[in-house]
Amino acid sequence: MTDIPEQVSSDMLLEGILSSLEDDKAEDVVSINLHGKSEMADFMVIASGRSSRQVASISEKLTERLKEKFGTACKVEGKDAGDWVLIDAGDIIVHVFRPEVREFYQLEKMWMDPGEAVVAKI
Template sequence: MNSKKLLQIVVQAADSKRAEEIVALDVQNISFLADYFVIMQATSDRQVKAIAENIEEKVQEAGLIVRDIEGKDAANWVLLDLGDVVVHIFKTETRQFYNLEKLWVDAPLVDVSEWLK
């Protein structure tokens, strides 16, 4: 499966659990870490966990491996390493504090609107 299809799975799984302000950054030309970074937020610990669990489930259903998950217990900032796609799920205030979009300002945005309900 290519990284764009994986990105679609992630965005749709997050959207189905009501993730807010989903942003996908194309980092292929500026980072060796991944092809895409996906950044989103939720208003509660419970919702952060639910989004992370749903993404993990949908990725596994697609026959792919979740390499690592960090921060799931604290649920302030959960990072899912899916290889070509790295997912950041923040509580709203934590996202504002770290402002990853500013750190990766050189990365073009990916239009994910067609995958959102």
């Protein structure tokens, strides 16, 4: 688990994550509420970058902003490859994909209920 100051709610963290993704032109951003589905996190955010370089850049800037704004030290996996980066921000798990890789794994289908609306504040 990552070190997140207790005064930072998962809703505040989610807002910061979505704002960062919007700033960096992430595409097809989806926020999935995991309350009642999993105890690993409160939310999962899935986004795409147009290239491996953009995926790595989006991920790097996101982790820098979370550390600067919230004091959140995130765990990051996959940044060097740039196909799929997983960012563990404690109460929120962020996945940033290249579109082809996202389509292959289809995490939204795994975690969203049938008919559940795509929820993102971007």
